[in-house]
Amino acid sequence: MTDPGAIAFIGVGRMGSALARGLVAAAVPADRIRVSDTDRSAARRLAEETGVRATESNREAVSDVDTVVLAVKPQVAKSVLQELAPALTEHHVLVSIAAGISTAQLAAWSGLGVRRIVRTMPNTPCLIGAGAVAIAISPETDADAAERARAIFEPTSLVVTVEERLIDAVTGLSGSGPAYVFLFLEALADGGMAAGLSRETAESLAAQTVLGAAKTVIDLAADPAQLRDQVTSPGGTTVAGLGVLEERKFRAAVVEAVQAAARRSQELSEATG
Ligand SMILES: NC(=O)c1ccc[n+]([C@@H]2O[C@H](COP(=O)([O-])OP(=O)(O)OC[C@H]3O[C@@H](n4cnc5c(N)ncnc54)[C@H](OP(=O)(O)O)[C@@H]3O)[C@@H](O)[C@H]2O)c1
Known part of the structure; x- marks a missing residue:
C-alpha cells in the first residue's frame, strides 16, 4: 500500500x-x-x-x-x-x-x-x-x-x-447499488417464505446466496452470463425461475434503475453548482 x-x-x-x-x-x-x-x-x-x-x-x-x-x-x-x-x-x-x-x-x-x-x-x-x-x-x-x-x-x-x-454513472451503479441488492434480498427471502421456509432460514440463505454469487464472479474473474449458463440445465428448476424474471423484465428494470439514479445524481450536482 x-x-x-x-x-x-x-x-x-x-x-x-x-x-x-x-x-x-x-x-x-x-x-x-x-x-x-x-x-x-x-x-x-x-x-x-x-x-x-x-x-x-x-x-x-x-x-x-x-x-x-x-x-x-x-x-x-x-x-x-x-x-x-x-x-x-x-x-x-x-x-x-x-x-x-x-x-x-x-x-x-x-x-x-x-x-x-x-x-x-x-x-x-x-x-x-x-x-x-x-x-x-x-x-x-x-x-x-x-x-x-x-x-x-x-x-x-x-x-x-x-x-x-x-x-454520476458510478453513483447510479455502486453508490446506490447496495439498496437495489437489499431490495433483491428481501424479494428472494419473500420467495423462500412463500415456498414454505421460515423467515430466518430464508433470509440467511438469500444473503449467503448473493454473497456466494458475487464472490464467484470476483474470485474466478468470470463472466456472469457464463456462470448463469453453468447453473441452468434444460427443463430444470433454474430455467423455470429465470423465465419468470425475463418475462417480468427484471434485467431491463435494473438497467433503467441505474440510469435513473445516474440522471438524478447529475441533476443534484447541477443544483449545487
Ligand atoms: N453514506 C453514504 O452512502 C455515502 C456514499 C457516498 C458518499 N457519501 C458522502 O460522504 C459524506 C459523508 O456522509 P456520511 O454519511 O458520513 O455523513 P454523516 O454521518 O452526517 O457525517 C458527516 C459528519 O460531518 C460533521 N460535520 C458537519 N459540519 C461540519 C463541519 N463544519 N466541520 C467538521 N465536521 C462537520 C457532522 O457533524 P454533525 O452531525 O454534528 O452535523 C457529521 O459528524 C457526504 O458528503 C456524502 O455525500 C456518503
Missing part, C-alpha cells in the same frame, strides 16, 4: 470514521491521523477507540498533514473549505467524498489547484471493509495526489479510476 502520509479527516460521521478505522486496521500509524468534527464527542470517541488524534478545530487538523479527506455532507462542503482555505497549501492533497461536488467547485472553494484534488464516490459497504469506490483522475491530477487518494480507500474498498464525467 502507498504511504498516504499524515491525514486529516474533516467529518467523522459514518463514512469518515469507517475510512479512518480502515486505515488504522491496515497498520497506518494512528498518530498520523487527525480527526475533526463539529460533533466533538464523535471525534473524541474515535480517538479513544483507535488512537487517532482528535483536534479542536478543522484548521488545527489540517495544519501538519499531507492529505485532507473531506467527509462532511455536501451542503456544508463550501463553508468548510472556505474556512480551511487559508490553512491549505499546494503541499496538501484534498480527497473529497462529498456527493455531487465537482472538482472545479472544490478548487474554487479551497483555493487549491485541480491537480491537488481528487473527487471520489465510495459506497456504504466500506463500513464493513467491502466497499467499492471510484476516484476521478484527470490528466491534470498529480501522480502523488492520485496515489494518496487510492491509499485512503484501499483498506476498505475496491478502488477503480474513472474520468470525472462518469462519477
Whole structure:
C-alpha cells in the first residue's frame, strides 16, 4: 500500500470514521491521523477507540498533514473549505467524498489547484471493509495526489479510476447499488417464505446466496452470463425461475434503475453548482 502520509479527516460521521478505522486496521500509524468534527464527542470517541488524534478545530487538523479527506455532507462542503482555505497549501492533497461536488467547485472553494484534488464516490459497504469506490483522475491530477487518494480507500474498498464525467454513472451503479441488492434480498427471502421456509432460514440463505454469487464472479474473474449458463440445465428448476424474471423484465428494470439514479445524481450536482 502507498504511504498516504499524515491525514486529516474533516467529518467523522459514518463514512469518515469507517475510512479512518480502515486505515488504522491496515497498520497506518494512528498518530498520523487527525480527526475533526463539529460533533466533538464523535471525534473524541474515535480517538479513544483507535488512537487517532482528535483536534479542536478543522484548521488545527489540517495544519501538519499531507492529505485532507473531506467527509462532511455536501451542503456544508463550501463553508468548510472556505474556512480551511487559508490553512491549505499546494503541499496538501484534498480527497473529497462529498456527493455531487465537482472538482472545479472544490478548487474554487479551497483555493487549491485541480491537480491537488481528487473527487471520489465510495459506497456504504466500506463500513464493513467491502466497499467499492471510484476516484476521478484527470490528466491534470498529480501522480502523488492520485496515489494518496487510492491509499485512503484501499483498506476498505475496491478502488477503480474513472474520468470525472462518469462519477454520476458510478453513483447510479455502486453508490446506490447496495439498496437495489437489499431490495433483491428481501424479494428472494419473500420467495423462500412463500415456498414454505421460515423467515430466518430464508433470509440467511438469500444473503449467503448473493454473497456466494458475487464472490464467484470476483474470485474466478468470470463472466456472469457464463456462470448463469453453468447453473441452468434444460427443463430444470433454474430455467423455470429465470423465465419468470425475463418475462417480468427484471434485467431491463435494473438497467433503467441505474440510469435513473445516474440522471438524478447529475441533476443534484447541477443544483449545487
Ligand atoms: N453514506 C453514504 O452512502 C455515502 C456514499 C457516498 C458518499 N457519501 C458522502 O460522504 C459524506 C459523508 O456522509 P456520511 O454519511 O458520513 O455523513 P454523516 O454521518 O452526517 O457525517 C458527516 C459528519 O460531518 C460533521 N460535520 C458537519 N459540519 C461540519 C463541519 N463544519 N466541520 C467538521 N465536521 C462537520 C457532522 O457533524 P454533525 O452531525 O454534528 O452535523 C457529521 O459528524 C457526504 O458528503 C456524502 O455525500 C456518503
